[in-house]
Amino acid sequence: MIEDYLDGEIQELVVCHIISSFEVVKRECGEDDGYLRIKCMVSNGDILEFAEYIRIIKNMVHLETYSFHWQVATGKLLRRWDNVKHHKNVATYPYHLHLSDDEVIDSEPMNLKKVLAEIGKVLQIQKSEEKR
Numbered sequence: 001m002i003e004d005y006l007d008g009e010i011q012e013l014v015v016c017h018i019i020s021s022f023e024v025v026k027r028e029c030g031e032d033d034g035y036l037r038i039k040c041m042v043s044n045g046d047i048l049e050f051a052e053y054i055r056i057i058k059n060m061v062h063l064e065t066y067s068f069h070w071q072v073a074t075g076k077l078l079r080r081w082d083n084v085k086h087h088k089n090v091a092t093y094p095y096h097l098h099l100s101d102d103e104v105i106d107s108e109p110m111n112l113k114k115v116l117a118e119i120g121k122v123l124q125i126q127k128s129e130e131k132r
Helices: 002-015 112-131
Strands: 019-029 033-042 047-057 060-071 077-082 096-098 104-106
Touching: 002 019, 002 033, 002 047, 002 112, 019 047, 047 112, 060 112, 077 112
Parallel strands: none
Antiparallel strands: 019 033, 033 047, 047 060, 060 077, 077 096, 096 104
16 A cells, blocks of 8 residues: 555655656665655756655554645745644644745645645646747
8 A cells, every 4th residue: 555655655756847857865664664755856947946745644544644845946935735743723733834934825735646636736827928
């Protein structure tokens, strides 16, 4: 189950048109849990780096903790979705979105597919604005 989940995440990147390349930084697969860390190059030169810790709970894969960090190539943060339990003031605690180092807002629970869709939307908007 864990192995299938991790393989599925990698396959998601393989078929995603906004990801030009990626490197599996760390992959650990246990019987009841697993960890995946990947660094991706986005088609416009941005970087998406993410880490997921998953566990099997009641025979289902559960995304226990995650961090999806999207930045420009020079290192400036664009967005970071995570569920680290440190921003107790957000209504969706522990789920939150960093818009900058100082600005944190509510976020729905995220996963790789949702993050790739959000990045894709932003890139599409940027493309549309460039054509004007």
